[in-house]
Amino acid sequence: MIQKDEEHKIVLAMMEESLSKARFAYESMMAERDALKSREADLKDRIEEMETENASLRTKVDDLCKTKIWMLSEGAQLLAKNIHKGKEMTAAVAGVNNAMSVVGINSGLHTGYVHALQKKTPYKEVPLVNRNATEELKAAIVCFDTLKFPVIEDLPKLGDAPLSEIKKALRFANDDSANE
Numbered sequence: 001m002i003q004k005d006e007e008h009k010i011v012l013a014m015m016e017e018s019l020s021k022a023r024f025a026y027e028s029m030m031a032e033r034d035a036l037k038s039r040e041a042d043l044k045d046r047i048e049e050m051e052t053e054n055a056s057l058r059t060k061v062d063d064l065c066k067t068k069i070w071m072l073s074e075g076a077q078l079l080a081k082n083i084h085k086g087k088e089m090t091a092a093v094a095g096v097n098n099a100m101s102v103v104g105i106n107s108g109l110h111t112g113y114v115h116a117l118q119k120k121t122p123y124k125e126v127p128l129v130n131r132n133a134t135e136e137l138k139a140a141i142v143c144f145d146t147l148k149f150p151v152i153e154d155l156p157k158l159g160d161a162p163l164s165e166i167k168k169a170l171r172f173a174n175d176d177s178a179n180e
Contacts (some may be wrong), residue, residue, distance in 0.1 A: 068159065069156075069159045072156050072158050072159055072166070073155070076152050077152050077153070080149050084147060151169065154169065155169070
């Protein structure tokens, strides 16, 4: 019986050791599970943050694309129209026109005076007199008022083009910065 008690004690000790190892393994697995759950929760939070950021960036990209298309299809044309019809352009053209008129009148008066002194030709027979000047001026005004800028009209076609193509389309043929 003492031997059986000894055997029982040994078996019991082995079972307790085995149970202790099993408990330790179980506790380790539970701790690892908790750590994994914590990491999973952190990853889920990060995914939600990234999805929110992605949605925000997508909205910004969509807005930028819409802005680019509007700028190319309407904005540039409005800009050109505002420049063309603006008081600054009108003042600049009027200044040049007035100065040219004075120079032209002075030149014409001088030439006419010299011619009249030399030949005493009646006005209707004076060479170089443009009898259609008023009609030509009206036609020039209509041309200016209806002036179209092909580069502006072609911009809407570049709605899906990369910026490099848009820049290339906006440069003058002899522009030195075309190599940038």
